[in-house]
Amino acid sequence: MAGRTFQSRLMTGSGKFDSFETMRQSLAASGSEIVTVAVRRVQTNAPGHEGLAAALDWQKLWMLPNTAGCQTADEAIRVARLGREMAKLLGQEDNNFVKLEVIPDPKYLLPDPIDTLKAAEQLVKEGFAVLPYINADPVLAKRLEEVGCATVMPLGSPIGSGQGIRNAASIQIIVENAQIPVVVDAGIGTPSEAAYSMELGADALLINTAIAKATDPVAMGRAMGLATEAGRLAYLAGRIPVKTHASASSPTTGQVSH
Known part of the structure; x- marks a missing residue:
């Protein structure tokens, strides 16, 4: 992704943990x-x-500065620049990554597609590897790819809602048409939903609340890491076709007849 190789397909957030120690242990467990x-x-x-x-x-760890809290393209561009400087101060001199979030809606926290595209165009020009958070909109995803984004990050359902994947068909269309990694971001609540997202063909996931606010965040971190691996392996393995009728597991030849 953006010229860098990572071993894990699970990205994690750093917010909402009860303590830094729990955060560190949970992220380590997730891989x-x-x-x-x-x-x-x-x-x-x-x-x-x-x-x-x-x-x-x-x-x-690789820092992914994000523009959370920005409501306009101009705000997001300014905060992205600050994020790049913050990464440099913490020793990542070559880190030009930014998770682009432009969210003017305080209730549902849905991203603004118009200002997201506007900010992405400018940040790409400034040399950023832009990872834009978007609704699962295949047309917008393609436009963002065309302007040079490093990934697209469609939401599964609203941030922190734990509703799971409510737009599987749209995510599949994005996956089928993308020439850049597709990262499902937001809404995943359980490991089964994480695995399902990967089975749809997503390249990676970003999960925060489901880990940070679990009863046991460390165990949930490990579970999400394993689910991400299992879902990817299942996608590559290729599932059986769905049929409307039963299909016997055992052969019918050689049966004893009465």
């Missing part, structure tokens, strides 16, 4: 190598984000 950090919330010391950037080992 995730890419971790998002909300630039604006870190810089303003928002609750739960004080010291967050320094709480993780950026020699082992």
Whole structure:
């Protein structure tokens, strides 16, 4: 992705954990190598984000600065630049990644497609590897690919809702037409939903709330990591066709007749 190779197909978020120690253990258990950090919330010391950037080992993890909290393209562009500087300060000199979020809607937290495309065009021109968070819109996904984004990140359902994958058909269309990685981001609540997302053909997942707010975040982190692997393997293996009738598992030849 964007010229870099990663071993894990699970990306994780750094928000909503009850403590930094729980976060560190959960991310380690998940096997995730890419971790998002909300630039604006870190810089303003928002609750739960004080010291967050320094709480993780950026020699082992790849930072994905995100523009969470931005409501317009201009805001997102400005915060993306700050994120790149933050990554440099923490030792990742060559990190030009940004998870682009432009969300003006405070209730449903749905991304703005028009300003997302506008911000993506500018950030690509500035040399960013742009990972845009979008509704599962195949037309927008293709437009973002055409302007040079490194991935597209369609939501499965609203952020933090745990509703699972509510738009499988649209995600499959995006996957079928994309020449860049497709990352399902938002809405996944269980490992079965993570596996299902990968079975649809997604290249990777981004999961935060389902891990951070689980009763046992460390165990859930491991479960999500395993589910991501299982779903990818299942996709590559190729599932059997769905039939309207039963098909015996055992051969019918050689049966004893009465």
